[in-house]
Amino acid sequence: MRGRNLPYLLIAPAVIFLAVLFFIPLVQTIALAFETRSGPGLGNFVRMADDLNFHDAVVNTFRFVGLAVPLQLAAALGMAMMLRHLGKGRDLVLWIWTIPLGLSDLAAGLIWLAILNDKGYLASLLFHLGIVSEPQSWLTYESPFALFVAVVIAEFWRATAIVIVILVAGLQLVPKEYAEAASVFGASPWRIFTRITLPLMKPSIQSALILRTVLAFEAFAVVIAIGGRNFPVLVSEAYNWQNFNQEPSVAAAYAVVVMGLSLAATALWLRLLRTPAEQRG
Amino acid sequence: MSGKRALYLAGIAVVCAWVLVPLWFIAANALGGQAVISAWPKPFIPDAFSLVTLGEFLAIEGVFRAMLIGIEVAVLCTIFSVLLGLPAGYALARYTFRGANAFRLMVLLTRAFPVGILALPLTVGFIRLGLYDTPLGIALMHTALALPFAVLVSASLFQAIPRELEEAAWVFGCSPFQAAIRVVMPLALPGVSAVAIFAFVISWNEVFAASVLSARNRTLTAYLLAMLSESPLTYQFAGGLLLIVPSVLFIFLVRKHLFAMWGIASR
Numbered sequence: 001m002r003g004r005n006l007p008y009l010l011i012a013p014a015v016i017f018l019a020v021l022f023f024i025p026l027v028q029t030i031a032l033a034f035e036t037r038s039g040p041g042l043g044n045f046v047r048m049a050d051d052l053n054f055h056d057a058v059v060n061t062f063r064f065v066g067l068a069v070p071l072q073l074a075a076a077l078g079m080a081m082m083l084r085h086l087g088k089g090r091d092l093v094l095w096i097w098t099i100p101l102g103l104s105d106l107a108a109g110l111i112w113l114a115i116l117n118d119k120g121y122l123a124s125l126l127f128h129l130g131i132v133s134e135p136q137s138w139l140t141y142e143s144p145f146a147l148f149v150a151v152v153i154a155e156f157w158r159a160t161a162i163v164i165v166i167l168v169a170g171l172q173l174v175p176k177e178y179a180e181a182a183s184v185f186g187a188s189p190w191r192i193f194t195r196i197t198l199p200l201m202k203p204s205i206q207s208a209l210i211l212r213t214v215l216a217f218e219a220f221a222v223v224i225a226i227g228g229r230n231f232p233v234l235v236s237e238a239y240n241w242q243n244f245n246q247e248p249s250v251a252a253a254y255a256v257v258v259m260g261l262s263l264a265a266t267a268l269w270l271r272l273l274r275t276p277a278e279q280r281g
Numbered sequence: 282m283s284g285k286r287a288l289y290l291a292g293i294a295v296v297c298a299w300v301l302v303p304l305w306f307i308a309a310n311a312l313g314g315q316a317v318i319s320a321w322p323k324p325f326i327p328d329a330f331s332l333v334t335l336g337e338f339l340a341i342e343g344v345f346r347a348m349l350i351g352i353e354v355a356v357l358c359t360i361f362s363v364l365l366g367l368p369a370g371y372a373l374a375r376y377t378f379r380g381a382n383a384f385r386l387m388v389l390l391t392r393a394f395p396v397g398i399l400a401l402p403l404t405v406g407f408i409r410l411g412l413y414d415t416p417l418g419i420a421l422m423h424t425a426l427a428l429p430f431a432v433l434v435s436a437s438l439f440q441a442i443p444r445e446l447e448e449a450a451w452v453f454g455c456s457p458f459q460a461a462i463r464v465v466m467p468l469a470l471p472g473v474s475a476v477a478i479f480a481f482v483i484s485w486n487e488v489f490a491a492s493v494l495s496a497r498n499r500t501l502t503a504y505l506l507a508m509l510s511e512s513p514l515t516y517q518f519a520g521g522l523l524l525i526v527p528s529v530l531f532i533f534l535v536r537k538h539l540f541a542m543w544g545i546a547s548r
Contacts (some may be wrong), residue, residue: 010372011384014365021425022391028402095536096297102528104486106502110521111307121306124322135321169540218395221488221506242493255398266393
């Protein structure tokens, strides 16, 4: 009897912990978002949508996720393929490429602030090249596009690393024989990549996309570090409503929107990149 | 052919530079001394290195304390994640039981959610329980982030250790608990330490929950975020460097396990 209960005893602490610190706050967030003074309703969502920053936050979030995530996937695919032909020094190169994996988005934001601020290293480089003669203030509310580009670059620089790790790990599971066979039959490298390697990597591409999309919807410190409050995204607005406006229920409404988007993105990737059961290893 | 090879190696080198040069710039900014702060154009290699700026930053009231709190939170998160995650991972690896798949699914489900945001409604409950604005409270929230990872990775760790070793220990008179501690744990230790280091880095880097759940007892990330708008750039860069150094060191320590872990955790 004891033996049969043992696995339940072993998972019980983790289950209870996740129930208390994941499921309860999840339900609480939703309850808080739909709770108004006059009973349950959409009042908090209306206040959220009426706010001046809401429209910008939605647009910025979608542009940010929509550009950063595909860029990360494309670059990581390229980098993972590059590594395949590297003999000696592969471990060192791989370590260097994955360094940003350990950094927070706040740290990445600060790093790119050092490069892109008015007297930063990019402006200095342009000065040395004779292109500009004075400090350049790009990162202001007057140039939202530059802010956007800077935020995407910072996130691209930081989070491509985790995609590389997932893809390289996935690539290790792909037998080399298929590509070799195709090569023997005269397929070009590009054809081998698109017709054989890429389809076989689908499961790891899928998990990389899920992970990155969810985390990109959540990114906010990088945005605040580079743009202050001039480049609002959904999560930074949630933070502002909670901390500065002291309105937890509107912050919760933002949180519900972000959660909905994350779930929708996860469902989308699960569906678009489904691996049929007979193809699973 | 060798021209092609040279081009290829150059490509590798360019990507390495893309990763390393930005790190160099923030270090040069934080360690370049007073002269670098207002310099225009900025020297790519500072004339002299000094710890003056970093020292000044650390001397600001609250900075050093925020660092200690950040470490305390991360250590607590590591302990919780390992203590809760290892037994659950062991159960998944060694036993077939009803609900095992449901549990696995529950763990995976947390990854489809932006967990940090769930700190929002916790403030009220935490105030009531006396957990608000304490390292313990933040660490609990961070454990919700790190635990799913710890469960999945430790499950695969234990799966890789042959069951026969344990059974042999039972034959020689060990209880299942003794066998797990004396035989399995030593073999799993390198992987477990990688799990621990990852939990530490997850917590050390987390900004949103740490900011929402604290007011005065801030972690380094929450402190930096709060002072972004009011502090000079140099101090921001010094703070950024302090954030970066431990993370880079830790990733160096777990580099061998990185791929095995993610290959498994992402399946």
